[in-house]
Amino acid sequence: MGLDIRERGLKKPVAVAEYLFRRLHEIGIRSVHGLPGDFNLVALDYIPKAGLRWVGSVNELNAAYAADGYARIKGISALVTTFGVGELSAINGVAGAFSEHVPVVHIVGCPSTISQRNGMLLHHTLGNGDFNVFANMGSQIACDTARLNKPAEIADQIDHALRECWIRSRPVYIMLPTDMVEKKIEGARLDTPIDLTEPENEAEREDYVVDVVLKYLHAAKCPIILVDACAVRHRVLKEVHDLVEKTQLPVFVTPMGKGAINESHPSYGGVYAGTGSHPDVAERVESADLVLSIGALKSDFNTTGFSYRTSQLNTIDFHSTYCQVRYSEYPGVAMRGVLRKVVERVDLSKLSQPSSPQVVNKVAENWDDSETITQAFFWPRIGEYLKENDIVVTETGTANFGIWETKFPPGVTGVTQILWGSIGWSVGAAQGAALAARDMGVDRRTILFVGDGSFQLTAQEVSTMIRHNLKVTIFLIYNEGFTIERFIHGMEAEYNNIARWQYTEVPAVFGASDKQCRKFVVKTKDQLEKLLTDKEFNEARGLQFVELWLPKEDAPRALRITTEVAARTNARVE
The missing domain is CATH 3.40.50.970 (Thiamin diphosphate (ThDP)-binding fold, Pyr/PP domains)
Incomplete structure (x- = not known):
């Protein structure tokens, strides 16, 4: 034709x-x-x-x-x-x-x-x-x-x-x-390539907002920086890092912002999520007289049930389409240009320098004589197992809340889905993340933490990992069902139970040979310690599947607090 x-x-x-x-x-x-x-x-x-x-x-x-x-x-x-x-x-x-x-x-x-x-x-x-x-x-x-x-x-x-x-x-x-x-x-x-450059702010309006931000920043006695998800999604982490590096102000992340900041930086202060925060973190953030909030997504699980105790009167919000200084909103003034100029123009001689709380992986503090692996012990211990530039994928449920207790090494990317919270998401996301790292030509470990209940929804995606020879280490948290739902409502309810699978056989069912996949069942602290210090396991040269036993009625501290709030919210009547 x-x-x-x-x-x-x-x-x-x-x-x-x-x-x-x-x-x-x-x-x-x-x-x-x-x-x-x-x-x-x-x-x-x-x-x-x-x-x-x-x-x-x-x-x-x-x-x-x-x-x-x-x-x-x-x-x-x-x-x-x-x-x-x-x-x-x-x-x-x-x-x-x-x-x-x-x-x-x-x-x-x-x-x-x-x-x-x-x-x-x-x-x-x-x-x-x-x-x-x-x-x-x-x-x-x-x-x-x-x-x-x-x-x-x-x-x-x-x-x-x-x-x-x-x-x-x-x-x-x-x-x-x-x-x-x-x-x-x-x-x-x-x-001619597609123009992917972001539109510049109108210079006069941007300069005005920068002047207002600097006025309040220079006047503040206890300013802090709080970094959330949209700082990552809208690609302003360079500007954020430059701001932290230049000002040395205490910087905190929200759960959805976990991994956005180098957690080994002396200014890093931990995870802030309202009442779900550690008391020292909550004290530092909530006593600040100025909060530079970058890319906030203040959802219920990101804020432990909307429990922030910060005032808008003491807050400057930076967003991808507008900025807000206290109660004054500046539509159409995007955060990137404003942050750049704040970094350039901030007068360090006028800036207060409050100290940052020290953040460590609290392994010794959560050790007990029992062989049982508790949530409180496991997540800080994982912080010592992680290494620079790892990709850490956590599932909705215990993993998303437990990872708050894990201090990341530099360069670690946290991949979570806290706002949408679709159970099973993390298994597919880990496959995609591992493939992306390989497509970028970088050697990064991809480590997935997923509960047994969530895993059963999307287990087939292990097949795709095998098909493409992806290097993913899967920690399957075996705690007999839908833990986050148990803590919201129905600890012993039938609808929160699941079938017991032979989890470590799943890769073989999907065609993985013993060479392609290493399998482990870990029930005690000693077994966990042996695994996490094993050289070959740390090298993660292929698919690794760990069935990790944790108690059925155990949950991370932050999950317990958040689910109590969720249960009250769900039960509220007019």
């Missing part, structure tokens, strides 16, 4: 799918998660042609979780599903990425524009001729939706969607009809 008139005018004709996947490669993606389906199969042929690797997950939900984990390490990720059945399986994972400001490009292969126009009764539809129903659902958890129906507009739509995904650090939804996959569009555009 010959080229149409529009295509004859193209300088460098390329297929839509080639254009899309080459753009993904350009913005840093190297592996594409997802599953095949008849509406995306032809498009998938273009993935290797663009220099990308097809991951091939075991289900769409796990693929979405993995894309989330990949993006948190690599900066951005891509997920391909088929229309209807595939994308709805993935929607929970994509919603989590939206909730937690993670940039995921969700590409949905869909029926042809002709089928859509004629309202055909096709498989994977609701049978009502509505082909926009799923895109409309997806639009609620995307910062941009691109329906690639008109060849003349497609290149613009793709470039715009990818820019929005990066700049706003949230998922985008791209609907790719089967008859558009190989339509030719202008490939000459690929010679």
